[in-house]
Amino acid sequence: MRVLEEVKRLALELLGGLPASLYADIEEALQTAVRDDDGRDAPQLLYQNQASLWVLRQHHAAHVMRFRQNVGQGFDEFRALRIRNRGELPLGLIDESQIDFHLAGQNLAESLGGRFQPVLDQLRNRLQVVTTVLGLPPIANPVGPQRLADAFVETFTDEQIPAALRALLFGHYERELGKVLGDFYAQVNALLARNGYGAADAQPANRPAPRPRPAPPQPATGEFGAPGSGYADGHGYAGGTGAGAPGQGGGWGGGAGYGGAATGGGYDAAGQVAPGAGAPGTGAQPAGGMQSGAGAQPGTGAGTDQASPTSAELGELRQMLHAWRDGRMAQSTPASPSADIGGARRELRVDEVVSVASLLQGEPSDVFARALAGSGRLASAIRDQINDGSRRLGLDPERTRFSSDEEDAIDLVALLFDSLFQSHHLQERARRLYARLVLPFVKVALTDQNLFVQPEHPARRLLDAITEACAGNKGETPQERELLDRAAAASQRVVAEYNEDLAIFETAHAELDALLQQQRRRIELQAERAAKATFGRERLARAREQADVVLARRLAAxxxxxxxxxxxxxxxxxxxxxxxxxxxxxxxxxxxxxxxxxxxxxxxxxxxxxxxxxxxxxxxxxxxxxxxxxxxxxxxxxxxxxxxxxxxxxxxxxxxxxxLHEVPPGPADDDDAERGLWVAGGTDTLRFDPAMADRMRQLEPGDWLQLTDIQGEGVDAKVAWVSPLTSRRLLVNRRGMRVLVASAEELASLHAAGRLQLGCEPTAFEQAMRQVRQQLDRAVGQH
Structure with a gap:
């Protein structure tokens, strides 16, 4: 699976942007064709083709995303994640243009197939070994010419494209594919060869013979031994102290190979997969989890002892977390059904908890969604679900307990998700979306402490992108609905494909971020419109004030x-x-x-x-x-x-x-009414620190603040514009909508009232972690 994911990454990296790269050459080809055509209809045909090309260019972002999804779908079908049943598809009439599209796709596939026949035969043999190892029936090459042609056809199947433009589109696509396919196929073959997938009649090196998919392990009947020693009757773990061949990476049980057993390779005596044993080809799993200095990247071998640059910060956070947890335990009832029985309870290993979380990952997440609706209930829900999953795998929760590192990981993830919902305006649909991500993030937290200290961590970047897509998004416009759908697809993909390989987070983030780029541009335009509207209102107010002064002199005498x-x-x-x-x-x-x-x-x-x-x-x-x-x-x-x-x-x-007459009052100013609601003390004399007012005058566009609105909810606000007339600051939220227009003195008054804080974390994850630290700090201070 890891090798297939790497092939998929290569495919998306080298081929994913092809549809958007064709238009410049096609437009030049259209101009050349018209210059060479002396017919009377040439200008009209050029206009029609250029108009259709302009429409395609407007949709280029959607086409790129659809093409990438179509290419990725070929890998899903190869891995039997989403195999279509052609016999169940409804039959119906199709448009003639669609027939032309499919015929052009078939011609393209035949042309490329003949051109790259030798290397494709070699690649087909290697992929046949992959399907044999996975126990799957033979499936079409996910990066073969036919699949790439089908992906291109399905990308443009909803577009109305004239015949001449369609011919140019397929011709330039074939040309661009011809430039990169040779190198791409060579890289894929080299990658498969390095991982031991040779000819079709040979087993890949250092890999077990194909087995039928294992059934769930039977519950153990013997007593648990010491942590890491396995079950007493031989039906549990294959052993935590065995040693495999040198150089194959540390096993989950503390040994090497595929599960730490010298004789089983991750399988027990009955031929079943031992709970917690690594799947063949997945590499090592760090046993230390958050306890290790830098964490180990899953799937890449054993972890290292090199300390992270911010390990001191994480250590301080864990100390606060321990004090907070000890205080909560002291307030709870001491008697509990999960209490130690004669001191016989053992700590679960990280690989055991990860195995349980993997078992539950694909199941409905309603329990987490309900927990997110409340405050402080998510950690209990996570523990209850893992304990229930442990029972299903034969691990008696009455005789096991979480280690301190596992408790830390669960509590930090729970506090993180709770803080996200407290600090962002997330709708009901977003709550269910986040609930699906709870267990994958628990697995990441257990195996890689960099999640909490490394800003560029793939899981953090994906969570930031999903929060950016969902925060304040009510789905009122087609663009907002598309963004919600894409965020939901990203979370579902992580749930379906995450298996201790962080590459899936990177892939999901890349696909979502491509659409977010358009969203960010819309936000910038929204902020620009808000600035122009505010400037227009200020100019109007200034003109009214000047006119009233002139009028007052005429009405006075x-x-x-x-x-x-x-x-x-x-x-x-x-x-x-x-x-x-x-x-x-x-x-x-x-x-x-x-x-x-x-x-x-x-x-x-x-x-x-x-x-x-x-x-x-x-x-x-x-x-x-x-x-x-x-x-x-x-x-x-x-x-x-x-x-x-x-x-x-x-x-x-x-x-x-x-x-003599008085100047009649003018129309009400919306900004005055807004300031009356926002500013502490209403329209009374403002109370503020002059030094703080000077600091507010130094705020420039792009600076972030945290405000508390009149409903008591926190709002992240950015200085979007400074008025050249009044020096007031326009503050907008993360969606580019106007939040407040206020002077430096008014902002200083809000600060004095405790409703404004300077600075704001740049990402949702960092902001949530800051709130977690503040919550733990307050709790530790109370205890």
């Missing part, structure tokens, strides 16, 4: 009639705002607009003095400016003339009452 005051407060005020937004305070139009206001005030004075002739002359001169002012409010010409008539009607009575 002299006393004005009601009609003139209403016109100035309404249409003229709106006109000023529009001119300020579009052309600024230094423009000629702005000076004309303020001059119109002064002229209307003077016209009202002429009306009060009864100077009708001068008033008429003044209004006739102002008519174009007044109509333009009304037009900026959205009125057409006839409506503007009607508004002018209403204004004139209000000026024909010299003795109309005149008074």
């Amino acid at each position: 002299p006393p004005l009639s009601r009609g003139i005051a209403e016109f100035l407060s309404g249409s003229w005020r709106h006109h000023l705002v529009q001119v300020l937004l579009r052309e600024g305070a230094d423009s000629e139009r702005y000076r004309d607009a303020t001059a119109l206001g002064d002229a209307l005030v003077d016209a009202d004075r002429l009306a009060a003095e009864g100077r009708g002739r001068d008033l008429a002359a003044r209004l006739l001169a102002l008519q174009p400016a007044i109509i333009a002012c009304l037009g900026s409010s959205g009125l057409d010409h006839s409506a503007a003339e009607h508004g002018l008539a209403v204004l004139v009607k209000g000026l024909i009575y010299p003795h109309a009452p005149r008074d």
Whole structure:
């Protein structure tokens, strides 16, 4: 299985990006074909083909992912994980274009098959040995020309592609495949040869003869001996002290070879696989788990004693974990059905716990999903499930117990997953997705301590990618639903294929991250739109403030009639705002607009003095400016003339009452309402530390903070933009949505109220681990 996974990795690495690399050459070929074609329909055909090519380019990311999935599916079928039953597929009519697609695929497969016939024959013989060792029937070559042609056809089967473009597509795909297949097949053959898979009539070197798939081991009837010594009656473990051939890697039982037994190779006297014995070809399994200095990479041989650079940090964390666990045990009832019986309980070995977890890995994870819905229940659920699985494998939980390292691994994974759900907005679907990953992560934690200290660990990167895909994702858009589906597929793949080989985490992460790149770009665009919208609101607020200052001077003196005051407060005020937004305070139009206001005030004075002739002359001169002012409010010409008539009607009575007027309130500002909800103390005087306000002024775009919103939930917020007008900071969440717009003083006030913390862990895993440390630190302090 490990060798097949390596072949799959090579296939995806060398072939996975081929569909996206074809379009530039195809476009050049289309241009060349049109230049050589003198027909009248050539431009129209070129336009149709280029339009179809443009559509393909828009879907290139989806095509690459689909092609990679189709290539990977060939390995799943080879390993009998997902074999199609062609007889159960419904029959129906297919489109003529699909027939052309399949015919083109068959021609492609035949051409490549003839070209690489010698090396393919050698590869087929080696793969036949692989199927014999696995006890599988002969299955088609997962990287043969037919499979690669089928993967390409299935990638584009839903696209409407003209015949000329389809021919170019297959032609360039065959050309690109021809460039890499020779080297690829040579690497695969060399890899199989290095692992002992030779001719079809020979068994691979250093490997046992093929056996039927083993049945579950029978429960032991004898007493347990000392840890690592096996069962007394010979039906349990093949032995923890046996020695195999030198150089074959440390066995799970402490010996070498496939299980630590000198005579069984992982099989007991009855010919069955001993519990905890390594499967043939999987290499060594570290027996120390978290106890070892650096952990051992599963499948690569025995672990080393070299200490990790952050082992001191992990050691401190484990000490806190032990103190926390001792405090919880002291609070629980001392009598327990799992108490030691006369001191006869032995510690389970790491390989035994890993074997039990592997047995349970593919089973429904509802119990973990329910535990994640509560707080602090996941660790108990993990222990209960492992104990139940141990009983099914013949390990009596009444006579065994977890070692300190195993307790640490279970508790850390449980605290990690609980913290993820407390710090991220994860929906019901995400809870079930994470529940499936609990046991695989327990296995990783048992065998590789780097999970908790190495930022680039494959399992950490996958968990970060899944959290990024699921956090705050309600599946409201097609893109969000596709992201959830891809994250679910990644978790299901880990459950189906993880067998102590971390490569599956890398593969699942690579496939999910390709889609996340598009998500990150959408988040960046969302943040940019939020910044532009905020800047627009600030410019509008600034223009309104300037217009209100100008209006207040006109309304303060002299006393004005009601009609003139209403016109100035309404249409003229709106006109000023529009001119300020579009052309600024230094423009000629702005000076004309303020001059119109002064002229209307003077016209009202002429009306009060009864100077009708001068008033008429003044209004006739102002008519174009007044109509333009009304037009900026959205009125057409006839409506503007009607508004002018209403204004004139209000000026024909010299003795109309005149008074001083206040500037009416403008429309409500959403940002003011938002700050009133967020800032500690509402709209009262802010209380903050000036030094902290200076620190807030140093925040730049890209800096992360942690906020507590008005519902008391923690929010990760990034400074996305700093206003050039007000120096306020726009904060957005991890989905690019606006969270808050606030000044440095307001942010300092939030900090003083305990609702803002500077800095934020860059990844979900690190953030969750920080919360785990804080939780343990608080618990240790209480005890």
